[in-house]
Amino acid sequence: MTTRHRAAEAGASAAQQVETTLFRALVVLRVLVTVYTLARNGSRFDQFARPGLLLVAMGVMVGWTAFTVWAYDAPRRRRPALYVADVAVAVGLLLSTLVIESEAMLERQAPTVPTFWVVTPVLACAVGAGWLGPLLAAVVVVAADLSVRTDISRSWGNIFLLFLAGGMVAFSTRMLKEAAEVREAAERAQAVQAERARLARAVHDGVLQVLALVQRRGAEAGGDLAELARLAGEQEAALRRLVQADARSLSLTGTHAGAGPPGGVADLMTALAPLGSATVTVTGPGHPVQVSDDQAREVRAVVGACLDNVARHVGAQAPAWVLVEELGETVVVSVRDEGAGIPDGRLAEAEREGRLGVRESICGRMADLGGSAALVTGPGGTEWELTLSTA
Amino acid sequence: MTGDAAVVPEQPLRVMVVDDHPMWREAVGRDLVSAGMELVATAATGVEALARARATRPRVVVLDLQIPAPNGVEVTAALVTEDPTVRILVLSASGEQADVLDAVKAGATGYLVKSASSAELLDAVRRVAVGDTVFTPGLAGLVLGEYRRLAEGPDNTPGVALPRLTDRETEVLRLVAKGLSYRQIADRLVLSHRTVQNHVQNTLRKLQLHNRVQLVRYAIEQGLDDELGG
Known part of the structure; x- marks a missing residue:
């Protein structure tokens, strides 16, 4: 195999590579039936009415076989015209039987001039032309075959086998293509993950170091540099979250991190990590906390609502802490701030005024998930404790 | 006997800084020295860290986990095995990841994220030196x-x-x-x-x-x- 050939193959899709492999298997079949046909016709050479024309027909068959070996090997040459021409050659060879074979041969239903060779264009269509291609090809070949018969009663067995072979090859081809595509997608996803992990190690860590350093030195220098330090701090927190989310999603192979298709499992730590910032600390176990996708999405929304409350009532720069704990079949998420606390009756009052904010978005949502939300508030701050069952 | 403690001048705290980033080594070292501590050694790799700790016997090692081999966790384990009285303060840029937990299990008693301020760092070094543990919420x-x-x-x-x-x-x-x-x-x-x-x-x-x-x-x-x- 030449390097150019290899490069062309590397660019081909998984499905095309499957086709190429099957066409190469078909080459073996084609050569075998060609040799068989030559031998068969050679052994009864003296019976033909026009031996000269038979030699021409055999020349065409061998030449076309050689051409198809080359033509089907590259995906870009596998066009509808090639399949049509392939079937047309088979039909032509079949029809030539009428003029090449003697009356006696035709009378006793002797094999046609191309014998089994006519199967190969149908199988080529089955590999490369979906469902309808091989079906049409088989119909056309069968029609041509029947047209050279005087008695069609002995052909049914072969016709049945032709359709069966075409159908089975088409079905197997499709299965193989699908399997190859799934594998290719999995390999690609794995390569992307590995590359991200490499980036996280090599680049992120260096950048994190520098950002942390800028933040540190800038804060000491004060003035304009303090503002620069604050910005560096924000970027550092954002980048750190990204690196951690990467590490988590890598340890959660086979499941979707964060949000996946409905009904799947998700890692609650990955789902909550984006809520972290320079002021909000998101903490939990070092391993993935598996919950359902719905739970991950809803808990994230609830924790987001709690943090919004902190930003609104305590201050945009107020620190807050989110702790995720896994206690057997229960997951507890705590959200704490150090504000002045919510005064007694404040929530009930808000509810009477028709503002359902906190109760609806936090308690209601947790209740919908079959969980609960408890509030402890006092002069030392406010703490929400969200409890969720993963059983 | 009670008077001895007052007579003997307080020894400066002997600290070693291990970080493969020269700017970080310098910044942390400068902070420590200006706070009156003694910077006995710095190291950029695990191999350097082990060799220099053996030679200089620091009281506290401020250690970055992402260093050329042997990594921070292995260095922690080796240092604590050789001298159970040495105190390791882990300083990590990438936050609370599995390696922080491994370092703590291997014997580190303090952990800080690199974005902590100089004041927090100095406080952490002093506390680790007297045997306290320095935790973050993340740890x-x-x-x-x-x-x-x-x-x-x-x-x-x-x-x-x-x-x-x-x-x-x-x-x-x-x-x-x-x-x-x-x-x-x-x-x-x-x-x-x-x-x-x-x-x-x-x-x-x-x-x-x-x-x-x-x-x-x-x-x-x-x-x-x-x-x-x-």
Whole structure:
């Protein structure tokens, strides 16, 4: 195999590579039936009415076989015209039987001039032309075959086998293509993950170091540099979250991190990590906390609502802490701030005024998930404790 | 006898800084020196760190985990094995990842994120030096998760008692993870600051002990296997 050939193959899709492999298997079949046909016709050479024309027909068959070996090997040459021409050659060879074979041969239903060779264009269509291609090809070949018969009663067995072979090859081809595509997608996803992990190690860590350093030195220098330090701090927190989310999603192979298709499992730590910032600390176990996708999405929304409350009532720069704990079949998420606390009756009052904010978005949502939300508030701050069952 | 302590001048704290980033080594070193500590050595790789620690015997090692081999976790284990009195303060850029937990299990008693201020760093070095443990909420969350993982885990080594937290220790660790300072925890639980500190220290000590027991068992099993196989 030449390097150019290899490069062309590397660019081909998984499905095309499957086709190429099957066409190469078909080459073996084609050569075998060609040799068989030559031998068969050679052994009864003296019976033909026009031996000269038979030699021409055999020349065409061998030449076309050689051409198809080359033509089907590259995906870009596998066009509808090639399949049509392939079937047309088979039909032509079949029809030539009428003029090449003697009356006696035709009378006793002797094999046609191309014998089994006519199967190969149908199988080529089955590999490369979906469902309808091989079906049409088989119909056309069968029609041509029947047209050279005087008695069609002995052909049914072969016709049945032709359709069966075409159908089975088409079905197997499709299965193989699908399997190859799934594998290719999995390999690609794995390569992307590995590359991200490499980036996280090599680049992120260096950048994190520098950002942390800028933040540190800038804060000491004060003035304009303090503002620069604050910005560096924000970027550092954002980048750190990204690196951690990467590490988590890598340890959660086979499941979707964060949000996946409905009904799947998700890692609650990955789902909550984006809520972290320079002021909000998101903490939990070092391993993935598996919950359902719905739970991950809803808990994230609830924790987001709690943090919004902190930003609104305590201050945009107020620190807050989110702790995720896994206690057997229960997951507890705590959200704490150090504000002045919510005064007694404040929530009930808000509810009477028709503002359902906190109760609806936090308690209601947790209740919908079959969980609960408890509030402890006092002069030392406010703490929400969200409890969720993963059983 | 009581007068001796006052007469002997206080020795400056001997510190070594290990970080592969020259700017960081310099920045941290400058902070330590300007606070009156003695910077006995700096190192950029694990190999340098082990060699220079042997030669200079620092009291505290400020250690970045992402260094050229051997990595921070292995350096921690080796330093603590050679000198159980050395104190390791881990300084990490990428936050609370698995390697921080591994370093703590290997014997580190303090952990800070690199974005911490100089004041926080100096405070942490001083506290680690006197035997206190320096936690972040993130580390407390990891340690809590580790105890629960060990309690449920299928990979328990038979014959090795699982480390367990007392109710009080769990309570204290949860409050640390929720961002409360030791002072705030002491107030809330009506305990002394020292008692809170002891509870936190115990959580790490049990984990480190369990880790060591498991390593020894593993080594023995490997050794036996080798003998039987050879």
